[in-house]
Amino acid sequence: MxxxxxxxxxxxxxxxxxxxxxxxxxxxxxxxxxxxxxxxxxxxxxxxxxxxxxxxxxxxxxxxxxxxxxxxxxxxxxxxxxxxxxxxxxxxxxxxxxxxxxxxxxxxxxxxxxxxxxxxxxxxxxxxxxxxxxxxxxxxxxxxxxLAVSAVASLEDAYLSTTDLNTWTEYHSREKYLALTEACWESRAFGDFWQHCLVAEGALDLAAECIVNPWDVAAAQVLVTEAGGRFSDLTGAATYEGGSALSSNGALHDAALAVLKR
Missing domain, CATH: 3.30.540.10 (Fructose-1,6-Bisphosphatase, subunit A, domain 1)
Incomplete structure (x- = not known):
């Protein structure tokens, strides 16, 4: 209800x-x-x-x-x-x-x-x-x-998306994001809202953004979590106000955070 x-x-x-x-x-x-x-x-x-x-x-x-x-x-x-x-x-x-x-x-x-x-x-x-x-x-x-998130349980089988690869150089670490892409099966840059929606649908397994504003991801947070997934910033805090974002199917979240850790 x-x-x-x-x-x-x-x-x-x-x-x-x-x-x-x-x-x-x-x-x-x-x-x-x-x-x-x-x-x-x-x-x-x-x-x-x-x-x-x-x-x-x-x-x-x-x-x-x-x-x-x-x-x-x-x-x-x-x-x-x-x-x-x-x-x-x-x-x-x-x-x-x-x-x-x-x-x-x-x-x-x-x-x-x-x-x-x-x-x-x-x-x-x-x-x-x-x-x-x-x-x-x-x-x-x-x-x-x-909607329901995917059941993929290993990064090597995961489909990953981000927004602009160049932002990782300025706001986090391009090398860390590339390490995550190498750990995953496939990567794309669907970008912005769509990638979080695709995680909620189960079409993607991970969506990572190193720089966001609260209005960019507040709606995505409730969408992904209600679909059975997990949403956090790149420190792992479950907030839409952390300045970064990671959406996942839940099973892959900690593994992705570990790769992206500075």
């Missing part, structure tokens, strides 16, 4: 995702798309800000007592109370280059822990969601299915 209190939050997250999709699909590949750079040199489009503003407007009406933390408009989730953590477009570089792999990420965090996650990728025709105690699910043209 759904944990009491979340049965109303998940339908709201669905409404927020629908509102986001209406904006992002209309602006994708738009000839008049406005693009600027934030202080950290990452790109932001008018679609990013429009999505976050639309979601915040709905939440102001539906959940006026909840905090909101978003990539574009700021705010903090805090360690107590309820907060919605938003990434209006995860994969903005893909979005502005016309690559259809991007998504809106919506998470409800309660007392510092993600309890509802919604990931919507309209150009992939996919949506993933989870709420604490009620499992993880995805939908596509074939319908809705419940």
């Amino acid at each position: 759904t944990v009491p209190g979340y049965e109303d939050d998940l339908p709201l997250a669905t409404r927020l995702a629908d509102a986001a999709d209406a904006i992002t699909t209309a602006r994708f590949r738009a000839l008049d798309l406005s693009v600027s750079r934030k202080p950290d040199r990452t790109p932001v489009t008018d679609a990013d800000t429009a999505v976050e503003d639309a979601i915040r407007a709905i939440l102001a009406t539906e959940r006026p007592g909840d905090a909101v933390a978003g990539e574009e408009r700021g705010g903090t989730a805090g360690s107590t109370g309820r907060a919605w953590v938003l990434d209006p477009i995860d994969g903005t570089k893909n979005f502005l280059r016309g690559v259809p792999v991007w998504a809106t990420l919506i998470a409800l965090v309660e007392d510092g822990s993600p309890v509802v996650g919604m990931i919507t990728a309209p150009l992939l025709g996919r949506r993933w969601w989870a709420s604490r105690g009620d499992g993880a699910y995805s939908s596509d043209t074939a319908g809705v299915r419940r």
Whole structure:
């Protein structure tokens, strides 16, 4: 059964995702798309800000007592109370280059822990969601299915993904990540939200990122754990706020952390 209190939050997250999709699909590949750079040199489009503003407007009406933390408009989730953590477009570089792999990420965090996650990728025709105690699910043209992580038990049989290999040089250790790829059966760079969703689906066994923001992985944490997997930062702490991320099927988590240890 759904944990009491979340049965109303998940339908709201669905409404927020629908509102986001209406904006992002209309602006994708738009000839008049406005693009600027934030202080950290990452790109932001008018679609990013429009999505976050639309979601915040709905939440102001539906959940006026909840905090909101978003990539574009700021705010903090805090360690107590309820907060919605938003990434209006995860994969903005893909979005502005016309690559259809991007998504809106919506998470409800309660007392510092993600309890509802919604990931919507309209150009992939996919949506993933989870709420604490009620499992993880995805939908596509074939319908809705419940998710479960893989049963792979050895790194030598594992399928691994990351985002940008170059970030490992600056934020962790390129050599350690390459050691992990060598320990695994196969590696790819599906990147961003999608790799964590693929871990939850059982298509991938590991997804590692050496640099993330809270809004990048809050929804992924509840999705992966509700699918039976494990989520942590690269120190092993089960948090979406650690600045790094490792999703796994659970069986491989400690082995992967051991390889990535500085």
